[in-house]
Amino acid sequence: MTNVLIELKNHAPFTLLGALTGIILMVLFRNVEHQTIYKLFYIFHPAHVVLSAMVTASLFRLHAKAKKFILVLIIGYVGAIGTATLSDSVIPYFGEEILGVAVPSEAAVHGHNLSDSSLKDAGGSRWKELHIGFIEEWYLVNPSALLGIFIAYFLPRTKFPHAMHILISTWASSAHIMMNTHQEITAVLAAGIFIVLFISVWLPCCFSDIVFPMLFVTTEEGHTCHGHHH
Numbered sequence: 001m002t003n004v005l006i007e008l009k010n011h012a013p014f015t016l017l018g019a020l021t022g023i024i025l026m027v028l029f030r031n032v033e034h035q036t037i038y039k040l041f042y043i044f045h046p047a048h049v050v051l052s053a054m055v056t057a058s059l060f061r062l063h064a065k066a067k068k069f070i071l072v073l074i075i076g077y078v079g080a081i082g083t084a085t086l087s088d089s090v091i092p093y094f095g096e097e098i099l100g101v102a103v104p105s106e107a108a109v110h111g112h113n114l115s116d117s118s119l120k121d122a123g124g125s126r127w128k129e130l131h132i133g134f135i136e137e138w139y140l141v142n143p144s145a146l147l148g149i150f151i152a153y154f155l156p157r158t159k160f161p162h163a164m165h166i167l168i169s170t171w172a173s174s175a176h177i178m179m180n181t182h183q184e185i186t187a188v189l190a191a192g193i194f195i196v197l198f199i200s201v202w203l204p205c206c207f208s209d210i211v212f213p214m215l216f217v218t219t220e221e222g223h224t225c226h227g228h229h230h
Contacts, residue, residue, distance in 0.1 A: 014163050018170035019197040023190050025174050037178045044172035045088050045133045046144035051165045053080035053148025058156040063217045069153060075216055076149035081134050087204035088172035093130045095196030101181045131176060166201055173200040
């Protein structure tokens with residue numbers, strides 16, 4: 001537990017910087033069409049999945065006695081897909097709801113008899129959505145996880161540039177928020193989004209890279225794993 005807390009503390013500065021770049025990204029792309037942001041999300045999200053799969057599968061591959069590919073595949077896939085979905089989609093979605101920036105749902109629009117013009121003012125003719133990549137764009141996201149797992153199985157490495165992982169994850173989370181946001185980004189809103197981005201990346205990514213794969217490694221196997229750097 002102490003090692004995990006140390007890793008969380010060490011990763012916090014990278015995450016703070018990543019969250020700042022996420023805000024900058026949102027400001028730069030604030031007037032971009034929804035479809036373009038959607039495409040950006042499905043560039044950053046699969047890239048995040050690849051990196052998560054590589055780190056998670058590598059850590060398990062290096063420290064577990066059982067080297068069977070099927071075990072590496074299962075742990076790498078569940079760890080990468082679960083964490084990336086939580087980080088890039090689920091937490092940002094709930095953050096959007098809490099901040100009150102989300103585009104109205106279809107049910108809400110019909111319930112309040114909003115006109116087409118009112119809907120466009122709220123961000124165009126679209127509804128707020130929770131974008132689950134491995135289902136929505138399964139042919140992009142699932143192969144990305146498999147790619148990361150294959151790389152990790154044959155060339156297991158845990159010393160990846162963690163800053164890259166943080167940045168890509170943050171940009172994916174930012175893109176998800178942008179897809180569902182209809183408000184101007186004020187200083188107060190930017191501060192709220194900054195907090196959401198930090199939480200979205202910090203806890204899930206550290207859990208994926210450090211805690212999750214080691215749940216399946218015995219104490220004797222994993223006693224040398226702590227203190228690795230990405």
